[in-house]
Amino acid sequence: MSNIIIIGAGASGMMAAILLGERGHKVTVLEQNERIGKKLYITGKGRCNFTNDCDRQTFLDNVVSNPRFLYSALDVMTPQDVIAAFENWGMKTKVERGNRAFPASDKSADVIDTLRDQMKKNKVRVMLHTRVTDILTKDGAVAGVTAIETRPGKEERHLTYEADKVIVATGGLSYRSTGATGDGYEFALKTGHSVTDRSPSLVPINCRGDICPRMQGLSLKNVSLTIKRGKKVVFTGFGEMLFTHFGVSGPLILSASAKTGRMINENGGRDLDVWIDLKPAVSEEQLNDRLLRLFDANKKKALKNVIAELYPSRMLPVIMELADLDPEQKIYEMKKSDRESLIRITKHFPLSFESLRGYNEAVVTQGGVSVKAVRPRSMESGKVRGLYFIGEVLDLDAFTGGFNLQIAWMTAACAAKAIDEEE
Numbered sequence: 001m002s003n004i005i006i007i008g009a010g011a012s013g014m015m016a017a018i019l020l021g022e023r024g025h026k027v028t029v030l031e032q033n034e035r036i037g038k039k040l041y042i043t044g045k046g047r048c049n050f051t052n053d054c055d056r057q058t059f060l061d062n063v064v065s066n067p068r069f070l071y072s073a074l075d076v077m078t079p080q081d082v083i084a085a086f087e088n089w090g091m092k093t094k095v096e097r098g099n100r101a102f103p104a105s106d107k108s109a110d111v112i113d114t115l116r117d118q119m120k121k122n123k124v125r126v127m128l129h130t131r132v133t134d135i136l137t138k139d140g141a142v143a144g145v146t147a148i149e150t151r152p153g154k155e156e157r158h159l160t161y162e163a164d165k166v167i168v169a170t171g172g173l174s175y176r177s178t179g180a181t182g183d184g185y186e187f188a189l190k191t192g193h194s195v196t197d198r199s200p201s202l203v204p205i206n207c208r209g210d211i212c213p214r215m216q217g218l219s220l221k222n223v224s225l226t227i228k229r230g231k232k233v234v235f236t237g238f239g240e241m242l243f244t245h246f247g248v249s250g251p252l253i254l255s256a257s258a259k260t261g262r263m264i265n266e267n268g269g270r271d272l273d274v275w276i277d278l279k280p281a282v283s284e285e286q287l288n289d290r291l292l293r294l295f296d297a298n299k300k301k302a303l304k305n306v307i308a309e310l311y312p313s314r315m316l317p318v319i320m321e322l323a324d325l326d327p328e329q330k331i332y333e334m335k336k337s338d339r340e341s342l343i344r345i346t347k348h349f350p351l352s353f354e355s356l357r358g359y360n361e362a363v364v365t366q367g368g369v370s371v372k373a374v375r376p377r378s379m380e381s382g383k384v385r386g387l388y389f390i391g392e393v394l395d396l397d398a399f400t401g402g403f404n405l406q407i408a409w410m411t412a413a414c415a416a417k418a419i420d421e422e423e
């Protein structure tokens with residue numbers, strides 16, 4: 001049986017440990033934090049949306065970077081397998097809108113407790129306060145790791161762990177306080193792997209100008225967002241968003257950040273044409289007809305009062321300004337061009353993306369250990385025998401909805417299966 005070291009007691013590390021422990025392997029998990037699953041605890045706003053109960057194609061459609069790399073991993077652990085595993089381990093689950101799976105208790109702590117119990121049952125050794133500092137290799141194969149143990153009140157200890165398999169499950173860079181120190185990228189680089197550029201993803205976006213701060217706190221539902229670069233539509237989505245003191249946030253914006261984050265990083269989003277359609281359910285013609293009817297019935301009233309029913313009140317002054325209209329003007333004074341201007345802003349409310357918010361507001365890291373040198377069936381490095389990369393440290397990321405944790409579980413399952421089958 002292999003002597004296996006897993007670096008990181010996060011989602012992927014714990015899943016790999018359980019599956020390997022179950023098969024009787026000697027597994028040690030080294031975790032730098034004082035407790036396991038710190039990031040898992042804050043997932044899904046404390047409820048942990050641990051997977052998405054969807055079919056194969058839907059899963060792949062929701063993976064933003066390198067979906068093809070995950071084809072064979074889907075044969076090893078589907079979302080349904082993940083749900084069945086947790087149910088089997090005694091955690092009741094439920095599936096909500098959009099196929100999002102949660103623990104029935106709505107408590108992420110239940111996911112962590114379940115993983116802890118299973119690690120214990122399968123005799124996995126977990127060493128907390130232990131930060132891995134280096135990966136040792138010999139003749140093209142992994143030989144172990146070095147680590148520093150820093151227990152409060154105790155002297156720092158430098159340790160060496162020998163191992164014939166090392167699994168790097170160190171996660172990404174977002175929410176640093178959860179242990180997202182980025183060490184895994186250093187391990188990959190030092191062992192001859194390439195690491196693609198990293199960027200915060202599923203993250204709010206800073207915008208230029210004072211438009212957003214003026215509407216701070218305003219949330220829009222059922223709007224559509226379109227982003228074009230030159231003639232190409234690079235993102236289009238429908239849903240909910242929020243104006244903040246710095247720019248924009250909310251589910252629709254987070255999804256947009258996953259698709260356009262790198263473009264925003266390149267030159268401050270200057271070549272992106274971004275707009276919100278405030279009335280996506282109606283065409284320009286239908287909106288025109290509606291305005292004509294409304295104006296016809298209210299000829300003597302001021303514009304701002306007549307159209308108040310069409311827009312949130314905090315948005316109205318901004319719309320008037322962008323459409324270059326006088327809110328006090330009477331409807332009978334309005335020209336056709338004024339109406340057209342109003343329609344244009346309603347269907348094309350402009351935003352000026354400037355930069356992404358930081359890793360501490362990002363749900364995931366985009367980019368990471370290049371999948372080119374990692375085998376998609378086993379997650380083993382093609383460069384160092386016995387070295388595996390799983391979870392968010394890899395150049396894999398997905399939209400919200402439980403897909404990122406699904407990536408963590410399934411890549412862990414691949415490594416565990418491959419190691420077990422080697423014996």
Ligand SMILES: Cc1cc2nc3c(=O)[nH]c(=O)nc-3n(C[C@H](O)[C@H](O)[C@H](O)COP(=O)(O)OP(=O)(O)OC[C@H]3O[C@@H](n4cnc5c(N)ncnc54)[C@H](O)[C@@H]3O)c2cc1C
Pocket residue numbers: 007008009010011012013030031032033036037038039040042043044045048049050051130131132133169170171172174175178179180181182183184362363364390391392393401402403404405406408
């Ligand atoms: C606020 C927030 C909410 C989220 N909500 C969801 C959600 O609802 N659904 C979903 O699918 N995804 C969600 N995610 C994303 C998801 O949590 C991550 O993609 C997932 O946890 C990645 O798993 P991992 O095992 O790769 O890394 P992690 O779970 O981050 O675990 C990595 C572990 O490695 C340890 N480590 C790192 N370096 C070392 C070292 N040198 N030595 C020892 N230990 C080390 C860390 O301390 C950490 O415990 C959310 C993320 C955030 C930040």
